[in-house]
Amino acid sequence: MYFAGIDIGSTMTKIVIMDDEINAQVIGPTGAEHRHLANKVMEEALSKAGIAFDELTYVVATGYGRINVPFADKQITEITCHAKGVSSIFPSARTVIDIGGQDAKGIKIAGGKVVNFVMNDKCAAGTGRFLEVIADALGLKLKEMGELSLHSKEKVRISSTCTIFAEQEVVSKIADGVPIEDILAGLHEAIASRVFHMAEKMKIEKDVAMTGGVAKNVGMVKALEDQLGFPVLIAREPLLTGAIGAAILGKELVIKALEKGEAIEKGARLLEAASFFK
């Protein structure tokens, strides 16, 4: 039996297909012009796994774009899916810090289940978006920013909270001749501190797993570890934990139904474009 998890985030669409282990994983952009292309990402994942769409026993959609995916059987919130996905990879994790392209979440877990969560999706500061805006302003690639920040000898405090004002502050610091790595180290600290204080509201417990696209940024990982005072766990592909959790939750639902001899409730299952504006 094959199960698919599809996590449609604000920036990236992630799909995992698995039976007992992961058969295929694909990460494609959600971006404005790709919004309607979640089905294309699914087709790519199916072809990687070497199976036909009909061979999928169950498809679970999660993430901010999970509604209106016409080929999903069920929608589950990304908080639940992240908790499940992280627990399957790191059974010792008690706290998940997920920093995505447009939001940041702190999730407390026990036994693979969510016991508490906090979230910021109201303000770009403290999300991946903050880094993107600054990267654009400085003409740097996101990946370079984190690496450069590690070379800082004397990090500079960024006093602005707002992304727009911070962008201005950065530009004027560059004009003042402040080394770019020191500015970047300050920026990473600013985000890490914001996310840390948000997550600390629910009392962070060890082990801490970091997920989301921002976990790929070495500068952010270091900045968050500095705030926490201990190392974090990071999956080989930190973007995929939501999709993995979605696939596993689908599999658990099906197994439970089979054990009880109940029918599996499925969606209409049309492999066509998702709509976000219905």
Added chain:
Amino acid sequence: MLWFAGIDIGSVNTKVALFRDGGPPHFHMIQSGANYRAAAEKALDEALGKAGLSRNDIVAIMATGSGTPRVDFGTDQLSDISCSARGVHSFFPGVRTVIDVGGQASRAIRVNDEGKVINFAVSERCAAGSGRFLQIIARVLQIDIKDAGTLSLKSSNPVIYTTGCAVFGESEAISRVAEGTPKEDILAGVQNAIASKIANLIDRVGMEKDCAMVGGGALDIGLVKRTEERLGITLLVPENPQLMAAFGAALYASHPQ
């Protein structure tokens, strides 16, 4: 002749007011650019040139505005909150609450019957409460910020912004444009979002009538209208709302209270 100058070095524009007792004031405004000191010198010299005056005619210069602490300029310096209040008081002595919407921050100011500040609140941590949000959206819509007010009045179905963040608001505007939402509805939505931030500021200081709106934001008649609707009152707007702090500074230079 005894002239006094007020200079308001703002984040976006630098404004000069030249004042003497018993005569009409002169005003001048230029963009602040990256060098506040140079902008202040240039704005003052151009203002004097326009008025046919020289620096020798100026008795005292009062500097104000967010750029002021970074430059050594003027005979004295005073906060833009005090200057804004004083400027408004000279035009509308009955005003007890001033809403000042600047390029980078908004302020709600409570004043007494002498035009002195008794309480204030500032939104300087977040761009979504200031004129900056409107500028960002005007750029997305490819319209001149000066036309935003008039255009927005045509809106019959303002977009409801799900975010209170200028960065996310920009993305939302881009999506709306792609969907074909009329520009006026997007603008009206942004004005509503700013008006609601202004209402939060007013809640912090309390409101007493009359209430005036000044700063560059008050040039946007759409924003004035949406704020009036949000607060349920009529706002007084002086002829040159963006020059009130400079004018108040000139008054302080001539008659320290």
